[in-house]
Amino acid sequence: MKIAEIIKRIPEIKVRKGDAFLDINYIWADTRKLSPNDIFVLPEGQAENYPKFIESAKNLGVHSILVSSSQLKIPGIEGFTNILEAEGYVGDVHGKIASLLSGNPSKKLKLVGITGTNGKTSLTFILFHIASTLGKKCGLIGTVHIRILDKILETGYTTPDSSSLNLILKDMVDAGVEYVFIEMSSHGLKLGRTSGLELQGAAFTNLTQDHLDFHSTMEDYLDSKFKLFQILESSSLTNKFGIVASDVPGGDLMITKLIAAELKSPIYLMGNSGEFNYSHTKLSLTGSEFRLHRKEKDVPFIEVRKVKTNLLGNFNIFNVSLAAFISFELGLPWENILHSIESIPTVPGRFQVIPSSDNSRIAVIDYAHTPDALENILKSCKEILPKQLICLFGCGGDRDRTKRPMMARIAEEYSDFVILTSDNPRTEDPKSILGEVESGFSRGFRRYETVVDRRSAIEQGISMLEKDGILVVAGKGHETYQIIGKTKTDFNDYEEVKKAFQNWEKDR
Template sequence: MKLSELLDLFPNIKLISGSYTSDDKIEFVRTDSRKLGPNDLFCLPDSSGDKGAEYAKAASSKYILIGSKLQIPKLENKIVLRTDLDPESLAGPIASIILDNPSSKLKVIGVTGTNGKTSLTHILAYLGESQGKSCGIIGTTGVKFKGILSDTGYTTPDPSSLQAILKEMYDSGVEYVFMEASSHGLKLGRTNGVQFKAGVFSNLTQDHLDFHPDMEDYLKSKALLFSSVASYPETFGVIDSDAPGGKDFKSTVEVSSPALKLFSLGRNSGEFEIHSESFSLEKTSYLIRLSEVWGGDTKITTNLLGGFNVRNTALAFVTALGLGWDKRSLLSALESIPQIPGRFQIYYSKDRSKMAVVDYAHTPDALENILKSIRESKPKELIALFGCGGDRDKSKRPKMAKIAQELADKVILTSDNPRTEDPESILDDIQAGFSSGYSPMLREVDRAKAILYGISHLKEGGCLLVAGKGHEDYQIIGRDKRYFDDGQEIQKAFGSFHQ
């Protein structure tokens, strides 16, 4: 893209220093200074704060776009541009234009919510593949398409990387992309420039209050996905209006995007309603009430266990119907969905007399959901093992203790990415949520020792829930990132792990 074209396409970008000719060309756009090429445009995020001037001066690129609040000295041999918006919010649209708008040639479905995003994207991609569609996933567990999995380090990648991923997917023949849209990514504008076909909302419960000032801001950030969906023709949204935060979210979307076609999953929605659930350790089944247009009441059976997977599979099913996929083959595919990494992932002892579940549950609502779902399978004993991340929202710690005490038979407290906080202090904060006189089965900051203890003391027919890390294969202790895998530690304790 020529610099002159950029200035024509984005009138809110102005030249403030340096001069250019008709030959000046921007190769790409970046928000991360470490990835800059000499002819890239560096969109310096407002979040850089006081270090912004330092980053601008040290940038290896010729072109720099800064926000209205940043004051920098004149930089030799650089062309400096200014905008009254956060430069990070423009990186996606600029990158999309440079790459010939890859999302416009794909069907991108954004999934947002506190819990369930990863499960939903994986379920939808599997359903799509069962329909003969080529699908890609972007989210917490990485980027996956054409059998290749790569890690980005973020649920929603930075805007220029996201556009490059979409371009690579399109070039490889991908048709559908199922993308987790985190509140961080939406609020910071990482998804700007993405053309969505549909948006899906799962639920909204307490999380990320170290980033959002309050729950209202958290909700509004999530709703930005549906505003983006509504800006394109022939799009739709799917909302679980019975989920926590669902009614408020639906009301927000109806006000901000009144013309957007919405499918609502809920008792009073008049469209899609779940009833007659049945649970076991082998399968989950339920009826979903559909309008006659969709074929009337339909029974869904799935190998995914637990009440929250009823919601996940129902949302995926409704989304798939909205995409026009074949109902009969969808019902067949739902019966045998591959295990989703770190989401109700089951491990058995060699004689299958004991069970452990690894789940990413790291919020009060998620912990409550997974414990209730395991309870529905009627284990003879349920031990909950969990911790809370360091340098993160502290208010959820005692809440998770209260939930674990109420729903589990026994509780083990341990570390979960303590980062720069004292691990024992984190456990003190959690333990403050127990009722007077209650003591955990074990308090052990070494997560491997805690898992071994839990497995060693588990009764036959019992289940150990190892919550909080899910798919993550590391522990962050201090500033060190060390390899650690809950599933492997469980297998070692069961005596079934092999290198």
């Protein structure tokens, strides 16, 4: 496609220098993927490497570069034959160009974006299960992996960069996929990775403290999440919709922003005052029972249905309920949806239960790495009424430090015993991280132990676990590595817990 045609479709671009009739193949911020007829974009947040990236692009024979007005004076930019200037944020323009040059694949799909601090992964997995069970061809993009029908691909980010994302969506179209469920992280939304997508649906789960190392303020974090609904608003698809969980942390803030924005897209609420809700929850170690409330459109009454699912915990009741309502708004048959949620495959690293061989005690693996997520998992375990609840967790290095003492206070409140251990310390000293976590315990609290080595900590937790007790192993979930310094080594909580149970059973 010629530059002139791109500008005609995306008027936020203007030619500062060069030939508007040059043919363009694609757009990349990754120099390893560039070809001469591509547009190069400087990757966000890597200013110290810009001279090296610019030189690499030129050596590859790349003629065109997209920059913001503030980047025009970066040394080396003037050496490109074509300089395109983006009005506004260059990441958003990058996303729109990637979508255009890949053939607008999202427009050919029913794409549902999910955002929120917690619950994104579980929700997308449940949605994939519901739609697949009902015979739909589905794709999934998120933290654990990318899935195209039955094909699994690994991913390095919750939300891939916009160039990669649109090519993934194109592959899904080519594979015959109809429905795609995608996690939209605050990073991805803020950096423009999802800009230019045509959404069928959007959903917000909650907003609690996380990623303040990236966002700096909760207001910026909220603004980034809100961008999902701005993308929905710009979508040209018919029957598009949004669903916001209202009775959750951050729900009122999101609703306030939506009201102020006066969006024309239909936005429904899940909560006490919303079109959708759930109630009468009943928890056990074998499953969960609850009721779903759905207001009939144009009819002054509410349908209430008693349902059950094999998934455990109040937060999973929330996830299953929201997934059911999203599926309904996508036009899937309500009765079939209710039947499909009775048996849902366990989401990797999300309330993943590992019992001892005699089922006398269990461990629960969960990705909970924020204060809110840790509280949710511990409360859900507490509601099952175990005779003992042990919480094992740590906090990541080179990440938001303010949440460390907060998580300690939560673990103290809900647990009978706490084991502090390493969780991707990265370049920080693991003992220093755990010292900051310990500072959150109340004065005189002694029901905890610090075991820096995570494998040893898991072994200790299993050895301490009493009959009818629960060990929560929080923080890593589906991850299959531990990052110490800048080295990533193999480590899998699920496998380590299984080994610890086997060793304990041999020795007792």
